[in-house]
Amino acid sequence: MASITIDGHKLEVEPGSTVLAAAERLGIEIPTFCYWKRLPPLASCRMCLVEIEGQRRLQPACATAIMDGMVVRTNTPLIEETRSSMLDMLLANHPLDCPICDKGGECELQDMVMAYGPRESSFRDAKRVFHSKDIRLSPVVIMNVNRCIQCQRCVRMCEEVVGAVALGTVEKGMDTAVTGFEGSLASCDQCGNCIEVCPVGALMSFPYRYKARPWDLDETDTICPHCGTGCQLTVGARKGEFMRVRSDWEHGVNRETLCVRGRFGLDFIEGRGRIKRPMIRREGELTPVSWEEAGDYLRRRLTEVKAKAAGGLISPRLPNEVIYQFQKLMRTVFRTNNIDCSSRWSTPVNILAPLVEAFYSRAPLQHVIGSDRVLVIGGNVTEENPVTEYLLRDAARRRHAGLLMLSARPSRLDADALVAVRVPPGAEPQSLATMVASLAVAASDALPGDALAVLTSGRPAAEAGDSAQRLASALMEGRSVTVLLSVDCLRSPEARAILEQLSNLLQVLRLLGKEPVMQLLFDRANQMGAWDMGALATALPGLVPVTDDRARAALERAWGAEIPAEPGADFADMLDLCADGRMGALYIVGTDPVMSYPDRDFIERSLGAAGLVIVQDAFLTETAGFADVVLPATGYGEEPGTFTNNEGRVQEVRKFREPGFEVRSNLEVFDLVATLQNRALQPSGADDIFEEITRLVPAYEGLAQGALGADGAFTRGGAMPPAAPFFAPPSDHVAGDPFVLVTGNCLFHNGYVSERSEVLNSVADDPYVEMSEQDAVELGLSDGDQVVVRSARGELTAKLRANRRFPRGLVFVPENYRALRLNSLMRRGEYPCPVEVQPATASLLQSISI
Numbered sequence: 001m002a003s004i005t006i007d008g009h010k011l012e013v014e015p016g017s018t019v020l021a022a023a024e025r026l027g028i029e030i031p032t033f034c035y036w037k038r039l040p041p042l043a044s045c046r047m048c049l050v051e052i053e054g055q056r057r058l059q060p061a062c063a064t065a066i067m068d069g070m071v072v073r074t075n076t077p078l079i080e081e082t083r084s085s086m087l088d089m090l091l092a093n094h095p096l097d098c099p100i101c102d103k104g105g106e107c108e109l110q111d112m113v114m115a116y117g118p119r120e121s122s123f124r125d126a127k128r129v130f131h132s133k134d135i136r137l138s139p140v141v142i143m144n145v146n147r148c149i150q151c152q153r154c155v156r157m158c159e160e161v162v163g164a165v166a167l168g169t170v171e172k173g174m175d176t177a178v179t180g181f182e183g184s185l186a187s188c189d190q191c192g193n194c195i196e197v198c199p200v201g202a203l204m205s206f207p208y209r210y211k212a213r214p215w216d217l218d219e220t221d222t223i224c225p226h227c228g229t230g231c232q233l234t235v236g237a238r239k240g241e242f243m244r245v246r247s248d249w250e251h252g253v254n255r256e257t258l259c260v261r262g263r264f265g266l267d268f269i270e271g272r273g274r275i276k277r278p279m280i281r282r283e284g285e286l287t288p289v290s291w292e293e294a295g296d297y298l299r300r301r302l303t304e305v306k307a308k309a310a311g312g313l314i315s316p317r318l319p320n321e322v323i324y325q326f327q328k329l330m331r332t333v334f335r336t337n338n339i340d341c342s343s344r345w346s347t348p349v350n351i352l353a354p355l356v357e358a359f360y361s362r363a364p365l366q367h368v369i370g371s372d373r374v375l376v377i378g379g380n381v382t383e384e385n386p387v388t389e390y391l392l393r394d395a396a397r398r399r400h401a402g403l404l405m406l407s408a409r410p411s412r413l414d415a416d417a418l419v420a421v422r423v424p425p426g427a428e429p430q431s432l433a434t435m436v437a438s439l440a441v442a443a444s445d446a447l448p449g450d451a452l453a454v455l456t457s458g459r460p461a462a463e464a465g466d467s468a469q470r471l472a473s474a475l476m477e478g479r480s481v482t483v484l485l486s487v488d489c490l491r492s493p494e495a496r497a498i499l500e501q502l503s504n505l506l507q508v509l510r511l512l513g514k515e516p517v518m519q520l521l522f523d524r525a526n527q528m529g530a531w532d533m534g535a536l537a538t539a540l541p542g543l544v545p546v547t548d549d550r551a552r553a554a555l556e557r558a559w560g561a562e563i564p565a566e567p568g569a570d571f572a573d574m575l576d577l578c579a580d581g582r583m584g585a586l587y588i589v590g591t592d593p594v595m596s597y598p599d600r601d602f603i604e605r606s607l608g609a610a611g612l613v614i615v616q617d618a619f620l621t622e623t624a625g626f627a628d629v630v631l632p633a634t635g636y637g638e639e640p641g642t643f644t645n646n647e648g649r650v651q652e653v654r655k656f657r658e659p660g661f662e663v664r665s666n667l668e669v670f671d672l673v674a675t676l677q678n679r680a681l682q683p684s685g686a687d688d689i690f691e692e693i694t695r696l697v698p699a700y701e702g703l704a705q706g707a708l709g710a711d712g713a714f715t716r717g718g719a720m721p722p723a724a725p726f727f728a729p730p731s732d733h734v735a736g737d738p739f740v741l742v743t744g745n746c747l748f749h750n751g752y753v754s755e756r757s758e759v760l761n762s763v764a765d766d767p768y769v770e771m772s773e774q775d776a777v778e779l780g781l782s783d784g785d786q787v788v789v790r791s792a793r794g795e796l797t798a799k800l801r802a803n804r805r806f807p808r809g810l811v812f813v814p815e816n817y818r819a820l821r822l823n824s825l826m827r828r829g830e831y832p833c834p835v836e837v838q839p840a841t842a843s844l845l846q847s848i849s850i
Helices: 020-026 077-093 108-116 153-162 191-198 260-264 265-270 290-305 320-332 348-359 386-397 412-415 426-441 451-455 462-477 487-491 493-512 527-532 549-558 571-579 598-610 666-676 686-696 758-763 772-776 840-849
Strands: 002-006 009-013 049-053 070-073 142-143 165-169 177-180 204-205 216-223 232-238 239-247 279-282 285-288 309-314 372-379 403-408 419-422 482-488 515-523 583-589 612-617 629-632 641-644 647-652 740-742 768-772 786-788 795-803 810-812 838-840
Touching: 002 020, 009 020, 009 686, 020 070, 049 077, 049 108, 049 462, 070 265, 077 108, 153 165, 153 191, 153 386, 191 204, 204 795, 216 647, 239 260, 239 265, 239 419, 239 451, 239 740, 260 265, 260 386, 260 412, 260 758, 265 320, 265 758, 265 768, 279 290, 285 772, 290 612, 290 629, 309 320, 309 571, 309 666, 320 549, 320 666, 348 515, 386 412, 403 412, 403 426, 419 462, 426 451, 426 462, 482 487, 527 641, 549 686, 571 583, 571 598, 612 666, 641 686, 740 758, 768 772, 772 795, 838 840
Parallel strands: 002 070, 309 583, 372 403, 372 482, 403 419, 482 515, 583 612, 612 629, 740 810, 768 795
Antiparallel strands: 002 009, 049 070, 142 204, 165 177, 216 232, 232 239, 279 285, 279 629, 641 647, 768 810, 786 795, 786 838
């Protein structure tokens, strides 16, 4: 430890700490412009100069490392004069347009001048002017370069944190100007983090421009609804109208950063297509009715289908309290375990639950990725969990974590990876098995029984073996290991095999003393919470098997109702029940499986064959078009609750607007449905439901709604269970068709809710097809051409994006565009999907000749 004295206050600090960090710990304010916690010190603005005994010149506090016995003063006359002079120089060229500047009222330069600035300027020259008009850099970013104070925060944030390199500087000295390439931000993520860190009004949000002043806004701290990273954000509204989103610099996993969806995508709440009144089907058409009429109709129809099975599907974007109450409704009122929380993949709970119990780290991601080695499996973090990508880049660059990538698609993180390996979709289990076999030899003395023979019995393909061996070697060299598994891996029919081999890998790493932990990278805001709440066919709240008599009995006592003892059907099996005419009532809440289920024709036929389809949603979806009853419910921001993010962190989702029309909260609608069947759900308020969750779900014990703290609170992992069995390696992956189609989220959209955002639609690419540049050349295609992607089920047409880093034979189409109807190309249980790709003109000529 090193000792430092600042303004008479003594402090012991870690060697290498800066004077500025020590002053912050003591509560001593030192002004800064260029300094930013997430970035390396730059020491260019000279606002943080301090006096250090024994040194002739003032030193920048942000870049001065502490030496033992150092004595520092922060408020001497010389320092005050220097700060005043620096501000005088900034004001010499700064336009005096505060009354019309969007930063007015929250401008750091204004605050600094008030606190430390000169009362009169010594400069009399004309002010420098770069441009007479503001420059529209992108649909969401507008710039007044005359206001720039050259702190470089925006440029460094873009390059070092976001990794986009969309901003840079031109010229030198007082003529330095920040700009995008050729005056635009064509390669930009449009995240707006440059706007967030800009201390003045140089970079501004175009959607928010001239709409309000900070003091006009009613601001609410809440959680982003888009992906499972769980970023905290602050929503500003003026007279009940949504205005903007900004980040909360001091709290949450994200701190000052947000992605484009979080910062600019919340205007979906104002989107068209809101369901205003209940609707029932009359003579084949959905007809608006009163709640009383809808209730009478629903009571009669539920009675008619009572003899048949029931099932429920709920969105993992809804709060824990809503999801918990829904599974309770299905189990106690509809008397069924046919419950699911995803229509895009099935969850092998019998493998997943022990894996989560034994290795899931319910801890801050910042801490988890501080391991020597971080292995990311599947997906594309850049596009699915952008803020997680920022943290991973920081871990690789500043904390020297060895980043290892194993996936079918390339991502921007590959540039920071120690090892990046591409595998064909579906070949992940073989690569993991090869890694396990290599590590098992090193751990052979600690392996029980014949485990070594089991783990090394596979014969991996040569090309997969070499790359997997490199990953295994990198893992062996590390002292600790974190595994981040993309939810994309659960789409595959190989999901069970992936989880089995992941279990093997984590167990072997534990035997090697690598302290392995894992987290999942979900692309839905509350997928972890949905699992914890028991929205699964084979698991009760807490991921406890339905067949566990003791756990089931405890819930029955608490709920005052019996729970079926047999495991239920997941959504795929529920559709089979519908298609066979055995499904009486199918209850769908907040999700749109007609758009997301991988076989559109089959799901449409299945919904048409169900006895009664109930859709409860905020928006009129494609699925609602097949409903017999449509119940309007509150959307995001219109009801309180909690989300559990990928870290296992529980955070409050706060209400910041009142629902309009004849909309009721989701919990009120559940109460109505239970009442129609002469039952009551108790408790029924969000706070009381959360209190019940904290009593009945072990991971949530001790938490209290309203007392989760500004950073939320972490759920608890269970006691380490007995060692799981080792699974035999899978058979070799067999290469199939020349082209296979995979899907997932794109950077600017997440699911289908975000497509209702006018701002996101203004920055998002048109629907596109991404493939290898080499494959495109061989097909006679160029970047930007219109192409047709055809499967055995159907075809779609979109713009080509040729990517030189893309593996050959792989075709990617984002799942987020309703107009494409991507799921029409896919067949149940078949993923990736074999396809053909050809120019749109050739396809047109072929259809004409036919």
